[in-house]
Amino acid sequence: MAIPSNTNMNVIMRLQIDKELGSFGAIAATIGGTGGDIVGIDVISSSKTSTTRDITVNVYDQNHAELMKQAIEKIEGVKVVFVSDQTFLMHLGGKIETQPKIPIKNRDDLSRVYTPGVARVCTAIAEEQSKAYSLTIKRNTVAIISDGTAVLGLGDIGPHAAMPVMEGKAMLFKQLAGVDAFPLCLDTKDTEEIIAIVKAIAPTFGGINLEDISAPRCFEIEQRLKEELDIPVFHDDQHGTAVVILAALLNALKITGKKIEDIKVVLTGIGAAGIACAKILTAAGVRNLVGVDRYGAINRSEHYENDSWTMFAAMTNPDNLTGSLSDVIAGADVFIGVSAPNILKVEDVKRMAKDPIVFAMANPVPEIAPEAAEPHVRVMATGRSDYPNQINNVLCFPGVFRAALDCRATEINEAMKIAAAKAIASIIEEDELSETYIIPSVFNSKVVERVREAVIQAAYETGVARRKRGEAKREAGAEEAAITM
Numbered sequence: 096m097a098i099p100s101n102t103n104m105n106v107i108m109r110l111q112i113d114k115e116l117g118s119f120g121a122i123a124a125t126i127g128g129t130g131g132d133i134v135g136i137d138v139i140s141s142s143k144t145s146t147t148r149d150i151t152v153n154v155y156d157q158n159h160a161e162l163m164k165q166a167i168e169k170i171e172g173v174k175v176v177f178v179s180d181q182t183f184l185m186h187l188g189g190k191i192e193t194q195p196k197i198p199i200k201n202r203d204d205l206s207r208v209y210t211p212g213v214a215r216v217c218t219a220i221a222e223e224q225s226k227a228y229s230l231t232i233k234r235n236t237v238a239i240i241s242d243g244t245a246v247l248g249l250g251d252i253g254p255h256a257a258m259p260v261m262e263g264k265a266m267l268f269k270q271l272a273g274v275d276a277f278p279l280c281l282d283t284k285d286t287e288e289i290i291a292i293v294k295a296i297a298p299t300f301g302g303i304n305l306e307d308i309s310a311p312r313c314f315e316i317e318q319r320l321k322e323e324l325d326i327p328v329f330h331d332d333q334h335g336t337a338v339v340i341l342a343a344l345l346n347a348l349k350i351t352g353k354k355i356e357d358i359k360v361v362l363t364g365i366g367a368a369g370i371a372c373a374k375i376l377t378a379a380g381v382r383n384l385v386g387v388d389r390y391g392a393i394n395r396s397e398h399y400e401n402d403s404w405t406m407f408a409a410m411t412n413p414d415n416l417t418g419s420l421s422d423v424i425a426g427a428d429v430f431i432g433v434s435a436p437n438i439l440k441v442e443d444v445k446r447m448a449k450d451p452i453v454f455a456m457a458n459p460v461p462e463i464a465p466e467a468a469e470p471h472v473r474v475m476a477t478g479r480s481d482y483p484n485q486i487n488n489v490l491c492f493p494g495v496f497r498a499a500l501d502c503r504a505t506e507i508n509e510a511m512k513i514a515a516a517k518a519i520a521s522i523i524e525e526d527e528l529s530e531t532y533i534i535p536s537v538f539n540s541k542v543v544e545r546v547r548e549a550v551i552q553a554a555y556e557t558g559v560a561r562r563k564r565g566e567a568k569r570e571a572g573a574e575e576a577a578i579t580m
């Protein structure tokens with residue numbers, strides 16, 4: 096079977112090929128024979144006796160790469176110099192760095208950006224704290240905070256292992272919205288300690304993005320920080336995800352012609368993303384939503400230790416259904432998964448209502464493989480970038496924080512989130528909408544600006560913007576007109 100060209104893993108194999116004994120034809124045949132797909136060939140060097148080539152190959156996974164390497168090693172006259180994984184190469188030394196905005200060219204510059212000149216700036220801020228917004232990085236900088244307990248769908252892998260995701264989020268903040276974001280992975284799972292640490296570092300930042308902190312601790316951490324800080328605090332896995340799901344659902348329903356009030360939604364994974372998703376969908380008009388976690392449907396006949404499940408049971412599942420995912424999926428119009436890999440079976444999908452909508456968003460492995468679900472669904476979406484309809488919170492958090500920083504919002508409230516969802520959905524015009532295009536691409540240049548405008552508008556309407564209307568300018572690269580001493 097050929098590997099799709101958008102496969103997630105490709106390796107570079109550096110091969111030294113003996114000019115007399117080796118043959119490229121044998122190499123290509125061996126790679127093809129194991130199912131590898133050659134996507135690039137570069138000649139690195141050539142001597143009288145051998146040539147060295149880098150062969151870039153799409154592979155299924157690490158095992159596949161290893162099998163291919165072993166097969167090539169058996170070819171006479173061919174030596175495998177190394178095999179490198181391009182994804183790992185992109186992570187060498189981390190993915191972000193800090194850069195000065197102005198060069199320090201001489202002693203004069205030094206005495207301004209550093210001692211003694213800097214002292215006058217410090218004194219100005221000490222006398223009027225709000226000047227931190229104009230004289231430091233605060234106005235354009237967001238802290239990305241994680242404790243590494245719910246990293247993608249990998250679970251509790253710890254703060255060191257969480258860093259690549261957080262660095263990736265920082266790259267996206269900067270590239271898509273010009274926001275300087277900094278990853279801070281904390282070596283504690285203690286709710287009070289996390290709250291205390293975030294409060295203590297808050298002076299540096301204009302906003303706090305909580306990321307991959309598991310439920311139910313994430314609810315209290317976010318709630319308390321919202322109450323105790325005067326900068327916006329946003330748990331991306333809850334609200335970013337919920338916003339993008341709502342956007343995608345609004346557009347998917349246009350395709351199936353169903354009304355949001357009439358649909359039955361089955362949602363798996365009643366954690367951070369699931370609970371926020373249920374809240375936003377209910378606010379948007381969904382009346383029949385059934386949540387399923389590891390032990391089955393969340394219902395009102397059960398007693399839960401987890402308060403957030405008790406609250407969830409009270410606001411969902413109108414028919415008080417009990418049982419497994421397979422038990423409750425019958426007749427559902429929409430399946431939304433923010434839970435774990437491969438828990439939705441093709442048989443379950445077949446029992447859904449006509450024109451099923453399936454959003455399988457567990458990362459990196461969805462609740463059902465799109466290839467398996469697609470023949471039986473009307474609209475299929477995942478959280479991944481290598482399939483159509485990527486429902487990922489990256490469509491939300493850059494624009495929402497851009498807006499919050501630009502109007503200096505004290506919080507990111509419900510109205511701002513709904514505005515963001517509608518803005519994302521609105522980017523796809525009616526005549527562009529199709530089963531494989533319900534949500535704009537991450538690279539659609541309209542996304543951040545459309546979200547920004549809608550969210551700023553909602554911030555003013557709800558009275559949480561600290562800047563006067565008209566002053567909410569884009570911070571990135573913006574020069575202060577005059578610096579007040």
Ligand SMILES: NC(=O)c1ccc[n+]([C@@H]2O[C@H](COP(=O)([O-])OP(=O)(O)OC[C@H]3O[C@@H](n4cnc5c(N)ncnc54)[C@H](O)[C@@H]3O)[C@@H](O)[C@H]2O)c1
Pocket residue numbers: 245246247248249307308309310331332333336363364365366367368369387388389390432433434435438456457458459477478479486487488489
């Ligand atoms: N596409 C996106 O933008 C996006 C955004 C956020 C989260 N996610 C994905 O959603 C998943 C959950 O993220 P989270 O931050 O809410 O994590 P979380 O740990 O807060 O919640 C996960 C929930 O799923 C439940 N669960 C685990 N196995 C299950 C199973 N077999 N059946 C039913 N429920 C099960 C857990 O008990 C938990 O309640 C992850 O895979 C994450 O990558 C995707």
Ligand SMILES: O=C(O)C[C@H](O)C(=O)O
Pocket residue numbers: 245246247248260307331332457458478487488
């Ligand atoms: O990181 C992502 O791709 C989305 C989301 O924040 C997740 O935790 O899965």
Ligand SMILES: [Mg+2]
Pocket residue numbers: 247306307331332
């Ligand atoms: Mg996340």
